[in-house]
Amino acid sequence: MKQTPHSTASIAAIFSSIMAVVLFTIYAHLFEQKYVHSVAAIYHVDIIKGSAIQRMAIQQDDLLLVIGGSEIELLETPYQAYRFFSAYPTGFNVFDVSNKGASALTMAQKVAALGVDVRGKKVIISMTPAIVTMAPRGEVNTEHYAANFSQLQGMELVYSPYLSMETKKLAAKRMLLFQDSLIDAPLLKFALEKLASDSALDQVLYYASMPLGKLQLVFIRLQDHYATVDFIRHRSSEELKVTRKPNQIEWAAVAAVAESEQIKNTDSNPYAVDNLKWKQIEDLMNNPIPVGTKDDSFKAGVLGAKEWEDLDIALRVLTEMGAEPLIMSRPMNVHLWERLGVSEQAQNSYYKKLHEVIDPYGIPVIDFQEHDTDPYFSMDLASHTSRKGWVYVNQAFDEFFHSTAR
């Protein structure tokens, strides 16, 4: 002992640190459990790239995880699901894991980051046709991807014990195309490169990187717990208050009210475009192109979009993780696209392709095609959900939550 004070001290320091980490993790877990329903009812994009609170949410019997994009986030309205269901009128609220610009590849990573907790649990994957109809040169917008990319979620996918090598390889090949997102993640980049390669040596190197990757994940998960606890601690007690008021929802009546509100919010133009978005597409709408003249380019764009490949990866991840998903698209906004020269028949190619990709997995899909000629279902060209649209979306969430397993 006398000759080795540094060894003894370093062992004591390491042991104390490990104990502190374990105690903090237990504390964070209990804290997250206490406040997960509060977080569900408030805007929490600040912690959306973590996974701790999402994993806690999916374990709750009265929360439904919704992973989506701008169709969920763009319009701030009381009809947004996390606000609409905040008083648990039918016994649940949604836990929103959505952000503007999200695409299927980042969604796949979010699902993978849920780990074993997603097994057997209902989860909604929400998307809009804009992700393929308005993709720049058929590819996911790189800025959108980078903004939604999370090193934690990326690493959870790469080192997931629940995913096949084939799925990881497909994801790795796609993730490597967005090099900007990997600048600050050298180990993840290394693992992705090795995964994407067909060489046996690279496979060995991928497995060799696993212990280091798992160790890094331990640290990032700790950071995630800290960020989550810190986020909650900075909310007021009023914000964190959860009220439960059971109530029967008269969906048709709510939809009628929402439609009248939507009509008021489109009074700047005759095309039912929400006032919030009108300026952006005013020129396009006021200079219509003969219907049908853009059909070929539209169909080529839709069918060739890379997003389908990413959606397939997301579906693989959902299946291999054992989740019980529902894929919920939004409808085309037919009359607006007709002004861009695309006929309704050509627009239907979106639904056809959507089902071609999803149906082989046996995963239920809602496309809301029956609403695509309703000018007030969507608020703009990108089919972002309007106030009225939200009522139908919420009704579908409600039915899915209360349905028995597929």
Added chain:
Amino acid sequence: MLTKRLTNFFTALRANTWARIFLITVYYLAIIAGLVVLYGKGDFSTPDFVYQGF
């Protein structure tokens, strides 16, 4: 006088093995805590970006 007292105190401390180990442990823990404070905080929020949806 104070210097002498402090010198005697630290000499006694150095002579006591357990006290030495305790102080070195505290020193190591301080280093670990410093590293955690400097590099430990992660960012799980979305950075500002221009959403280009129409």
